[in-house]
Amino acid sequence: MSDAVATPSQGPLAMICGGGALPLAIADYVAARGRKVVLFPLIGAADGLPVENYPHHWIYIGQIGKFMRLARAEGASDVVFIGALVRPRILQTRPDLKALMIMPRVLKAFRGGDDHLLTGMARLLEDEGFHLRGAHEVAPEILAPAGVLGSVQPSEADRADIELGLDYLDAASPFDIGQAVAIANRHVLAVEAAEGTDQMLARVAELRANGRVRSAKGRGVMVKAPKRHQDRRFDLPSIGPRTVEGVAQAGLAGIAVVAGATVVAEADKLLAAADRAGIFIVSVPERRS
Amino acid sequence: MSDAVATPSQGPLAMICGGGALPLAIADYVAARGRKVVLFPLIGAADGLPVENYPHHWIYIGQIGKFMRLARAEGASDVVFIGALVRPRILQTRPDLKALMIMPRVLKAFRGGDDHLLTGMARLLEDEGFHLRGAHEVAPEILAPAGVLGSVQPSEADRADIELGLDYLDAASPFDIGQAVAIANRHVLAVEAAEGTDQMLARVAELRANGRVRSAKGRGVMVKAPKRHQDRRFDLPSIGPRTVEGVAQAGLAGIAVVAGATVVAEADKLLAAADRAGIFIVSVPERRS
Known part of the structure; x- marks a missing residue:
């Protein structure tokens, strides 16, 4: 780091x-x-x-x-x-x-x-x-600093979803799988594999539209974390303005990433879009294994 | 059992x-x-x-x-x-x-x-x-017996993908997540969460169509296993003729389930459809934790 x-x-x-x-x-x-x-x-x-x-x-x-x-x-x-x-x-x-x-x-x-x-x-x-x-x-400059990045704060329930998301990503890490998961009310809604984060978020939006995800809009979080032991020289997770858009359309409350281990693309645009949409972005300390 | x-x-x-x-x-x-x-x-x-x-x-x-x-x-x-x-x-x-x-x-x-x-x-x-x-x-009568159920045999490579799939489902089990995963050439293509198995398979077909999954057609496997510690009185994984259809459209080679812990719906139709499509269905022994 x-x-x-x-x-x-x-x-x-x-x-x-x-x-x-x-x-x-x-x-x-x-x-x-x-x-x-x-x-x-x-x-x-x-x-x-x-x-x-x-x-x-x-x-x-x-x-x-x-x-x-x-x-x-x-x-x-x-x-x-x-x-x-x-x-x-x-x-x-x-x-x-x-x-x-x-x-x-x-x-x-x-x-x-x-x-x-x-x-x-x-x-x-x-x-x-x-x-x-x-x-x-x-x-x-491209790495996310620690803390709440925009002006919206995550709730206690959001914090619980974030912890569960980090637990899952830890467990899935040995399988060289996607780096993101969507969770609401401690229920795993979607897991990223080969499709990428944007498409995973689109799926949550779709599941909500067809009634398979029924948690209230504005609950839940998209958690993104680096895989353990991955070579960070070419494979850090990243978020950008499009991620905020996807999270908003998926009806989630916010985004959690790992501080110092996440690339933030177009930070100004990203934070402006998050504030506008009422989406929180929190950058949590990295867990040590 | x-x-x-x-x-x-x-x-x-x-x-x-x-x-x-x-x-x-x-x-x-x-x-x-x-x-x-x-x-x-x-x-x-x-x-x-x-x-x-x-x-x-x-x-x-x-x-x-x-x-x-x-x-x-x-x-x-x-x-x-x-x-x-x-x-x-x-x-x-x-x-x-x-x-x-x-x-x-x-x-x-x-x-x-x-x-x-x-x-x-x-x-x-x-x-x-x-x-x-x-x-x-x-x-x-509804439970899958052990062994290869249809007339198509899984290859050695398929067996390796099956083991990796079972490993992943073991790891994801504490998160009360979906029960299926799609793997090809030891690469995790898709993981089921709230969307269900059929939609996960449709995603693999779509990822293949738009070039994000590039393993050859007819490689890879859909693995479905019960979560550990789940109450099997109402939540055994199941497969049916529609699963075979989904696997064929996803371009996978076959299906692996856990013997004695998987419900087989419409077994006659399922096996006929699998043989017709050249899809293997193998029922592997349950792992003990």
């Missing part, structure tokens, strides 16, 4: 970018420190990302050799991997020669859950002399 | 019926033993159930006093609670005077998860001299 902030002396930063608003926000924070940023937006994941303010190279996720060549040419040895990424099918990743040579290990990395995929890619990069950094290491 | 089968000497059986095909199947099994059956189909849950072959009384789920009066008049002290039930909102349950008198306890029963709801109702009935029986106690 208390990693030293990267300094300009560390040379240019290569950012492999998936979708969403986070990659550019982080690029802006890093650039504001005076560090050079080179973007590698992923075709199929970061399409439409306005990358023109930075040197950039569009790549396919399988083009590991191309990435290494370009990053070295830019003088970048630090690499950040950030943004939304749909689990790719190997044959759609356009492996290049370098990737083909290490394919047995790539395949191994792909076979398990998401953590294995990312850990495998990290190891490939490290073996080639690159250093994988967490987005929160190069731009600590 | 080896409960003695109820005999005619035990008097008429009162069956409180939710939706689906199971209630009548069980009534038929019990009646075939020569035991009298009285149905209490629940308005809003069992609507459309063809109950005319049996003495029956339509009731609202809150009408506990009315149920007890009618069941006593029929000479029934054994009660079975069976069929699909949407978690009711208290104000829609039409509490009668008896229910109102015991409302503090009913409210308490409703507050926790499903298990608490059902356990609470069971206790209310027992306190009034009724005996709650499991459907599998009065009609053991």
